[in-house]
Amino acid sequence: MGLRNDVSATHGRDTLYIGQVPETGKEVAFMSHWTTPLTELVAEDPDHLRVSRLDADLFVDYMKAFYHGMNVDVLPAPLAWTTWDKTSQPRRKANLPKHIGLAHGTQCTQIRVRIPPDGAFAAQLNLNDIIDAAMEMLPSNAYALLLLVDHDMYESDDDDFCCGRAYGGSRVAVVQTARYNPALDVHEGIDHSHMWPLSHCKVFVDRLCAVEEVVPKPPTKQQIAASRNGPMRAALDAAVAGNGSLNAEQGASALWFSRLARTVSHELGHCFGMAHCVYYACNMQGTAGMKEDVRQPPYLCPVCEAKVGHAIIGELKGGGKGEKQVWMRERCVALQSFCARLRGLGMEAAMWRGLEAWLATRLERVE
Ligand SMILES: [Zn+2]
Ligand SMILES: [Zn+2]
Structure with a gap:
């Protein structure tokens, strides 16, 4: 999909970027609890629920070693979840908005929202929409960009969830953290x-x-x-x-x-x-x-x-x-x-x- 992000030394596209997990704006504070597995499905040990938030810096350091010789950096543009339109504010707590926005720089991308078919989380976000956002925010010196998202994601109507996806030709990728939470291991x-x-x-x-x-x-x-x-x-x-x-x-x-x-x-x-x-x-x-x-x-x-x-x-x-x-x-x-x-x-x-x-x-x- 899209044009291949052509790389060569002459293009100066020599940096791997890792996007920090988007902040959750006050206007969409209800999204915070979407990252927590629903308790009836998780392990009984409550310690498993208190896993601390993971920082992009450690991923950057690992990628510096794994792709030794590449520049690797945290994406400088701050990312944040926000409202997309007035449907983004659910009227009642149980209702989900149809869309939320992913704000990056001066732009905002519409992201679809749905209830996961297996009910492991309260909501999940559309992966293709997040990939579109990644392509829009790709820095000019990027060899590739990977976004970390701490919400559950889905790719199509037919799947339960999708943990990560790369569009190698466009050199963008997204990985979610929610499904890798060890608290879900018993369920999985x-x-x-x-x-x-x-x-x-x-x-x-x-x-x-x-x-x-x-x-x-x-x-x-x-x-x-x-x-x-x-x-x-x-x-x-x-x-x-x-x-x-x-x-x-x-x-x-x-x-x-x-x-x-x-x-x-x-x-x-x-x-x-x-x-x-x-x-x-x-x-x-x-x-x-x-x-x-x-x-x-x-x-x-x-x-x-x-x-x-x-x-x-x-x-x-x-x-x-x-x-x-x-x-x-x-x-x-x-x-x-x-x-x-x-x-x-x-x-x-x-x-x-x-x-x-x-x-x-x-x-x-x-x-
Ligand atoms: Zn191999
Ligand atoms: Zn693969």
């Missing part, structure tokens, strides 16, 4: 003992494949040997080592951020022109729903990593094979530093422990 049937990297458990994979009538094969000698050491083994060991220092609220916040960070890197990957990965376990693999989402790795497989290296070092910076090799190492180190920083912030989760260990073992092997 998320298996906490098999989130990445524990999703690589053979018994678990065999059980999932059995539904498709795939008969599991016993592991080969090489598979058994490979599973005893290497980056995946390190990731698994680090993930199960656990960390009891976080309280329930910190743990839920950290888990929530880890899911969103993985989705943000994935959606921006589409803005780099990548389609879903069909080669390996990879951050660019497609997922159908939250259960599959939590099994997705945070790392890029060698194929997708080479694509990103080519886009940044080859296309944007005019580098060659040697520079790409240096970039690959530097990128791993930058990601390791990010994982270590999260630990200091009390934001570590099994995914980050797994990724940090995976990166360390990988770096040993490429030296």
